[in-house]
Amino acid sequence: MLIVVFIGLQGGIAAKRYYQGRALTGLENAPLILSVIGCFLTFIYSVFYLSSISLIIPILGKIFGISFYLDSLNSFCLFCLFFCGALFIFFKKELGVSHYFLLPYVNVTLLLLAGNLFFVIGLLAFLIMMNYGLSIGKSLAPFVGLASLFLGIILLPAQMGEQGNFAYLSFETIRQISFSPWVLFCVLITSGALMGFVPFSQWRMNIARQGKGDVVYSFMHLLLSMAGIYLLLRFYIDLGKHSETYWLSFLVKILGVIAACYAGWQSLVVKQFHERVSCLYILGNAVLVQTIGIVTSFMGSDHQQSIAFANDALYFGLFVQFVGFTFVFLLSGFLKDYYNAKPKETLIPSSILISLFLLSFLLSGLPPFAGFSVFCENLQLLLFMPSGHYLSNSLLGILIIGLNAAILILGVLGWIRLILTGGTGSLQKAFSELSEYLSLKFFAEVKIGIYFLFIITLLPGLIFIIARSVAVNVMGLSLSSHNFLTFSVDPQQTVFMPWLIAVLLTVIMLIITWVARKEKKKTYDFLLRDSIAQPNIHRSVIVEETSFSFGQACFESMLKRRFSLITSFSTVNYVIFKNLLRFKKNCLSYTHRLNLLTWQYQNFLMLFVLAIVLISISFVAR
C-alpha cells in the first residue's frame, strides 16, 4: 500500500513538473474529473451489481434526516447524469466554475443519491424554487408541483401509522407497505410539472425558459426532466409496487401520449430554433413517460414475462434520450455563439448542421437508428399490453397506437423542420461544403466529431436489429422473454446491466482512435472535378490548380493513389460492358422484330395475358 501511495505521489509530482498539469491541480477542472470518475464508478456498480447500499450518516441523519441509498435505478440515473454533465463541462470549459451550473448539478446528484423521503422532498423543493428563479416566464407550474409534493408528504406518513416517523422515513420502510394511490397521483403531478406537461398558467413554461438558448438553461431543462423521470420510476416501479396502480398507470400513459402530441404540434408551430428543440425534447420525454406507464401496467397484471422487454425499451430509451439531447443542447449553444459573433451572417456552419442532421436521425424514430429501436419496442409493448377480453380496453389500446402514429409523424416532421430552420439554402450549402471541410487537415477534429456522432446514431439501432434476430433465430427465445440485449431483470427488483453500452463505448473508442491515427498519416486529399449535376463552385482544392506547388514525384504518387481506385473500377466496368454490348448487338435484330410484332398485336397480347391469369387462378385454386 505504501509503495502504491509513494508511486502515485511521485507520478503526480512528475506530471505537475513536466506537463504544467493544470488538469490535475486546477480547481476549475475538478467538476469534470469528478463527473468522469462518478460516471466510471456508477458504470462499474451497474455492471457488477451485488446489492443495494444504504448509508445513514450518524449525526446529520439524526438531526436533519440525511441518508444515502444506492441501487440499480439510482446508479443508472447517476450514470446518465454524470455522463451528460461531463459532456457539458468538456465542451463548455467555463461551466466548471459557474455556480449557476454547479448548484443544480450537485443538488440533483444529492437528490438521486438520497435514501430518505424527507431528504428527497427537501432537495426537490430546493430544485423547484431554483427553477422558478431561473425561469423567465411567470408560471404557476412550479408551485403546482411543490403543492402536490407537500400534499404527498402529508398523505404518506399518515398512512404509515406507527412506522411513519417524521424524522426518518427510508425507502425500505415505504417499500414494505401499500399506500393509497393518491400519493402516486401527487407524484405524477409533480413529475409532470418538472417535465413541462402540466397545463397551468403556461403549458410552454419550459419553452419560455429555453428561449434564451443558454447552455445553463438547457442543462437545467435536462436536470428537471431527469428528476421528474426519476421520481416516476422510483415511486411507480420501486416503492408503489404493492399499491393498486391500474388506473394510475393508464393515467401515466394518457398523460405521456397527450403531452407528446401537444409538444409535437408545438414544434411545428413555434418559430425559434431553441423553442423547437425544447418541444422535441418534451416529446421525447413524453414517449418515455408513456413507456413507464406501460411498464407499470405490466407489473400489476399476468403479463409479467414482458417486463424484461419493457425494461430494455425503457432504459435504452432513457440513455439515448439524455445523451442525444446533451449533444443537441450543446450544438444549439454553439449556434447561439455563432449568431452572436456574426450577426450579419445568415448561414450556419456545415459541421453544426451535419451534426444536427445526424442527431435528428438518432432521435426521430427512423430505422436503423437508435430512436427507431426505442419507438419500435414501444409499439411492440403496446401490442402486448394487457388488454383483457374487454372491448373498451382493446379499443383504448388501439387509440393509443393511433396517437403514437401521430406522434411519430409529428416527431419526424418536427426534426425535418428543425434542420431546415437555418433555411434550405444553408443546408444545401452545407451539403456541398462538406467535402471541402472533410478534405482539409485543419478540420480533422470536426471530421472525428461527425464520425463519432454517426457511430452513436447508427450502432445501437443496428445492434438492436441484429441482436433481436439472434434472440429469435439462434437462441430460440420468444419476443417477450429475451433480455440479454442490454439489461436483465430480477423478478424482485429492477436491475440495470449495460452490457450493450459497455460494448458500444469500447467500439466507439476503438474506432475514434483508429480514425485519429489514420488522420495523422494522411496528407492532402486532391479532389477531382465533379459531374455537371452538382454545383462545384466552392471547391477550393482542385487538381489542375495545384499541380505546380509540390514536387513532381510527390504529386504523381498522390495522383496515382487517388486514381488507382477509379482505374480498377473502370477496368471491371469496361470488361463487363464490352461483352454486354456485344451480346446486345447480337440480340438486337431479333428483339427489334419481336417488338414490332408485339406492338402490332398488343390488344391480343393483353387478352392472352388475362386468359393466362384466369387459367392460372383456376389452376392454383384447384
Added chain:
Amino acid sequence: MLFWFLSFVIALLHLGMILLLAPWVMGFQKWLEAKIQGLPAVPFWFYRRELYSANIKRLSSFSTTTSFYSPLLPYTGLGAVIIAALLVPTFSVGMVTGSLADLLLIIALLMVVPVVFFLTALRYTSLKSLKLLQTTLVDSLLFLPVLFFIAAIIHFITGSTFLDAVVVFFHQFGELPLMAYSPLLVAACSLFFVVWDMPTFSQKEGIDGFGGSDKGLLLYINDVRFLVWLSLIALFLWPQSLAVLQSGDQDFTIWLRAVPFGLLAWVTKIFVECIILAIMRSLLLFSSGIYRVGIAVILSFLAIILYFAGLSGA
C-alpha cells in the same frame, strides 16, 4: 444444412425477382392505365430500357464524386428498399430472413424511402423538386396511422406481427377462414390507397430538377417500393397461397412441388392488383391526397371493428 441452403437460395431468388421485375411491373401498370383511358401508351417492355438508357448510364459518376456523404443518400434509400424486399415473403415462407420479417420493421423501412427522397432533393438547387418531394413525404407519412392499425389487427388475429406467423396461422386454421380473414381483406383494401400515387411519381413536375444518376436511382427505388407494397398487399389478400417451408421437410421434392405454385400465385396476384389499381386510378377515385388518407384510416378502423364483431359472434 440442406434446409438452410435451400431457404437461402429461395431468399436470393425472390430478391432477384423483385429487383428485376420492379421496372417491368411499373411499366405494365402505366401501360394498362393508358390502355384503359385510351391514351397513347409506351409499351411496358420499353419502360425499363428508357429508365436505364437515360439515367442509370451515368451511375459511373458515383466513383468519381468528391463529396462522400451526399451521394450516399439515394443509396441509403435503395438499401432500405432492398432490405424491405428481402423481408416480405412473396411466394414462400421459411426463408433465412423469416425471423426478421416484422411488419413494423418493414413499415419503418418503407417509410424511410420518402424521407431519403426529400433529403436527396437538398443536393440540388431546384426548388420545384424540393417542393415535390416535401409533398410526397408528408403524403406518405400521413398513412402511418393506417399502417399501425393494420399491425394491430394482425397482432390481434394471429398473436404476432411477424409475417411468417401470419401465413402459418392461416394455413393452420384454414377450416373457418372467413371470421379471421375478412378484417385482413379490408386492411389490404385500405393499403391500395397507400400505393395509389406511386405510379405518377415520374410524371410529376419537379422530377426534372434532379441530375441524371440520382433521377434514375429515385425512379428505380420508386419502382421497387411499388412492387414491395404490392407483394405485401398480395400477402394480406390471400395468405394461404404462399408455400410453407419447414425445417422438418427434409425431402426437397416437396419444395419443388410447393414453390412453383406459390410463384404462380404471386404473379397472378400482382397482375390482379395492377388491374384493380389501374381501374381505380382511371376512374379518378379519391384523387386528392387527404381523401385517400381519410378513406384508408376509416377502412383500417373498420377492419378492427369487424374483428371485434367476429369475436362477439363467436
